[in-house]
Amino acid sequence: MFERFTKGARDVVKGAVEHAERERAERVDEGHLLLALLDARGTRGAFALGALGAATEDRRSEIGRSLTAARRRAGLSQADAEALAGLGIDVEEVVARVEEAHGVGALTGGRRLGGRRPFAREAKGVLESSLRTALAHHDRAIGDEHLLLALTHRPGIVSEVLAEHGVTAGGVERVLYGGGEAAAG
Numbered sequence: 001m002f003e004r005f006t007k008g009a010r011d012v013v014k015g016a017v018e019h020a021e022r023e024r025a026e027r028v029d030e031g032h033l034l035l036a037l038l039d040a041r042g043t044r045g046a047f048a049l050g051a052l053g054a055a056t057e058d059r060r061s062e063i064g065r066s067l068t069a070a071r072r073r074a075g076l077s078q079a080d081a082e083a084l085a086g087l088g089i090d091v092e093e094v095v096a097r098v099e100e101a102h103g104v105g106a107l108t109g110g111r112r113l114g115g116r117r118p119f120a121r122e123a124k125g126v127l128e129s130s131l132r133t134a135l136a137h138h139d140r141a142i143g144d145e146h147l148l149l150a151l152t153h154r155p156g157i158v159s160e161v162l163a164e165h166g167v168t169a170g171g172v173e174r175v176l177y178g179g180g181e182a183a184a185g
Helices: 007-023 030-039 044-051 057-072 078-086 091-102 121-136 144-153 157-164 169-177
Strands: none
Touching: 007 030, 007 044, 007 121, 007 144, 030 044, 030 057, 030 121, 030 144, 030 157, 044 144, 044 169, 057 157, 121 144, 144 157, 144 169
């Protein structure tokens, strides 16, 4: 499948690995893919993010902070945290107590000091979905725009963070394909 990736898409995958290494993360996750997409310049994905207002330095920083906050909550989305609050569970209080006892970032997963980082199952799913997205649009290659579309279509923290910042599957489709809501993976 990787032979079908454009240079821009390969750069995003490499960039995601670099983000994971800088964070000393155990695995490359969907958030790392998004951060690498936000770093891209001169690609269709970068164009879409820019057109939707997510490529400004301030917005990129806000998105990064939102992803960090979600990681601190052990991957719980804001919707999950609100649902738990409805049951009387204050997720921020739980996180604070765990971090008090075990250190800041204790819920973010294992820390890897070196070596090769595997892709998390969800991140692999994004790569697979990007192929389906490219095929749905009759595109011959998988570009970073297909990675962006895959991220917006998959439920979870990354699509939630993107939506909070004005980047939705429908918006990306309109920017890239002129309004058609093609079936994408």
